[in-house]
Amino acid sequence: MAGKPSVIVIGAGSIGVCSAYFLARKGAKVTLLDRGDVCSGSSWGNAGLVVPSHSVPLAAPGVIWQGLRWMLNPQSPFYIKPRLSWDLATWLWRFRAACTEEHVSRASVVLRDVSLKSIELFDILAAKEELDFSYERKGMLLLYATEEGLQAGRHEAGTLRKVGIAASEVDRASLGERMGGVRTNAVGGMYYENEAHLVPSDFVHALANRARSIGVEVRTETEVQGIEMRGRKVAGVKTKAGMLEADEVVLAAGSWSPGVAKALKLRLPIQPAKGYSITYEKPANAPRLPLMLAEAKAAVTPMGNMLRFAGTLELAGMDLSINQRRVDAILLAADRYLPGIRDGLRHVRTWAGLRPTTPDGLALLGRSTAFDNLTIAAGHAMIGISTGPASGLLVSQVVTGEKPFTDIAMLDPQRFT
Ligand SMILES: Cc1cc2nc3c(=O)[nH]c(=O)nc-3n(C[C@H](O)[C@H](O)[C@H](O)COP(=O)(O)OP(=O)(O)OC[C@H]3O[C@@H](n4cnc5c(N)ncnc54)[C@H](O)[C@@H]3O)c2cc1C
Incomplete structure (x- = not known):
C-alpha cells in the first residue's frame, strides 16, 4: 500500500486494542471503535493466563x-x-x-509460534514499555x-x-x-x-492508553450498526455518530464478529x-x-x-x-x-x-477475499489474551502489506468456505 493507511478497527477487546496499537506503531492513522467501553467483552474477566x-x-x-x-x-x-x-x-x-491427530500436529505449530511471539511481546510491553498490568x-x-x-x-x-x-x-x-x-x-x-499471567483488563486498558498516546483515536459507546459496501470495498461503517470511512477496516469484535460480518454477507463460523x-x-x-x-x-x-x-x-x-x-x-x-x-x-x-x-481451534486472521480492504481478526477462543499481542502484530503486518512473522495460511478466514 502506498503511504500510511487510515484504519478503522471494530472492537476494543484484547485483539482490537493490540491491532490498533501495532498498526499505529507502523504509522497508520487508526480509529478504534467499541459499542461499549474499552475491554467490555470477553477480555475483561478471564483467567489472565498467557x-x-x-x-x-x-x-x-x-x-x-x-x-x-x-x-x-x-x-x-x-x-x-x-x-x-x-x-x-x-x-x-x-x-x-x-x-x-494430523490437525492437532499442524495446528499446534501455528499456535506455538503465535503464543511464543506473544510472550516475547508481553515481555517488551511490561519491561521496556513499562505498562503496568501485574x-x-x-x-x-x-x-x-x-x-x-x-x-x-x-x-x-x-x-x-x-x-x-x-x-x-x-x-x-x-x-x-x-x-x-x-x-x-x-x-x-x-x-x-x-x-505467564496478568490482569487482563489492566493489560487491555494500559495498551489502549498507550495506543491513544501514539495517536489512536479511541471511540467508546460507538456501535457499528451497519456497513456500506462499494464493489469490492468496505466503503464505511455506520454508527450513531454517522458514517465513518477509512482505507482499511479490521473486524475484531470477538463473539459479535459474525453479527457484524452479516452486513457484508459474510458468514463467520x-x-x-x-x-x-x-x-x-x-x-x-x-x-x-x-x-x-x-x-x-x-x-x-x-x-x-x-x-x-x-x-x-x-x-x-x-x-x-x-x-x-x-x-x-x-x-x-x-x-x-x-x-x-x-x-x-x-x-x-x-x-x-x-x-x-471456531470449529478447528484456530483464529480467523487475515484478509477477506471478498473485500480488498477488510481484515478479519476474530475467533481466538480460550487464548485471546495469550495470543493478543502476536495477533495484533500479525494484523498490522497484513494491513500494511508486510510479510507476517509466521505463516498464517492455516488462519485463513475463508478456510471453511
Ligand atoms: C472464563 C474465561 C476464561 C478465559 N481465560 C483466558 C485466559 O486465561 N487466557 C486467554 O488468553 N484467554 C482466556 N479467555 C479467552 C479470552 O477472554 C478471549 O479469547 C479474548 O478476550 C477475545 O478477545 P477479543 O478481543 O476477540 O473479544 P472481546 O474481548 O469480546 O472484544 C470484542 C469487543 O467488540 C465489541 N463489539 C461487539 N460488537 C460491536 C459492534 N457492533 N461495534 C463496535 N464494537 C463491538 C465488544 O463490546 C467488545 O469490547 C477466557 C475466556 C473466558 C470466558
Whole structure:
C-alpha cells in the first residue's frame, strides 16, 4: 500500500486494542471503535493466563466422547444448549472433522509460534514499555485429581514437547511446596515453565492508553450498526455518530464478529462459548503461581491483588446470563483439588464472558477475499489474551502489506468456505 493507511478497527477487546496499537506503531492513522467501553467483552474477566501450553487446539481426538459424557452432567465443565441452529449444526460438524491427530500436529505449530511471539511481546510491553498490568512469569502448574487424568496430561505434554514447549512432571509430594504451601489432593502435576499471567483488563486498558498516546483515536459507546459496501470495498461503517470511512477496516469484535460480518454477507463460523470467573481479594496464603485443575478444566490465577477462579465452556448462543450451578461447579472443583482454598475469601465479582470459538481451534486472521480492504481478526477462543499481542502484530503486518512473522495460511478466514 502506498503511504500510511487510515484504519478503522471494530472492537476494543484484547485483539482490537493490540491491532490498533501495532498498526499505529507502523504509522497508520487508526480509529478504534467499541459499542461499549474499552475491554467490555470477553477480555475483561478471564483467567489472565498467557499459555503457550494451550497450543493443542480444543478440537482433538477423544474430545467428542468426553464432551458427550459431560453433556449428561449439569456440573460438568462443558455444555451445549440443545437448539435448532444451522450455524451451530455446521459448527459442530466442522469441529468433528477437525478432531484428528494430523490437525492437532499442524495446528499446534501455528499456535506455538503465535503464543511464543506473544510472550516475547508481553515481555517488551511490561519491561521496556513499562505498562503496568501485574505481569508475572512464574510458569503454570497443572494439577491432576486422578491417575487417568495424569496419564492424559503426560500424553498432552508429549505432544507439546514435540513442538518445543517444555513441560516437567511434578510428583505428589512436591506439589504443595511448588504452590507456596497450598494443600492439595492432586495425585500429580505438570509444570509448564514458559507461562505467564496478568490482569487482563489492566493489560487491555494500559495498551489502549498507550495506543491513544501514539495517536489512536479511541471511540467508546460507538456501535457499528451497519456497513456500506462499494464493489469490492468496505466503503464505511455506520454508527450513531454517522458514517465513518477509512482505507482499511479490521473486524475484531470477538463473539459479535459474525453479527457484524452479516452486513457484508459474510458468514463467520464462530460460536460464543460462555465461561465464568469468580474473583476474590487475594489472601495471604494464595498459590504463588497459576494453577489449572486439569480434569475440571478450571483455572486458579493469583493476579495482582485478586485471586480468580475461572472455567466452563457452554455453547448456549449469545447469552451472558449466569448459571449459578455451573459457577458452583467451578468452586466445588477448587475445593476438591485444593481443600480449604476458599476459607475466609472475600468475594469481589462473578462474571460471564463469551469466548469467540471456531470449529478447528484456530483464529480467523487475515484478509477477506471478498473485500480488498477488510481484515478479519476474530475467533481466538480460550487464548485471546495469550495470543493478543502476536495477533495484533500479525494484523498490522497484513494491513500494511508486510510479510507476517509466521505463516498464517492455516488462519485463513475463508478456510471453511
Ligand atoms: C472464563 C474465561 C476464561 C478465559 N481465560 C483466558 C485466559 O486465561 N487466557 C486467554 O488468553 N484467554 C482466556 N479467555 C479467552 C479470552 O477472554 C478471549 O479469547 C479474548 O478476550 C477475545 O478477545 P477479543 O478481543 O476477540 O473479544 P472481546 O474481548 O469480546 O472484544 C470484542 C469487543 O467488540 C465489541 N463489539 C461487539 N460488537 C460491536 C459492534 N457492533 N461495534 C463496535 N464494537 C463491538 C465488544 O463490546 C467488545 O469490547 C477466557 C475466556 C473466558 C470466558
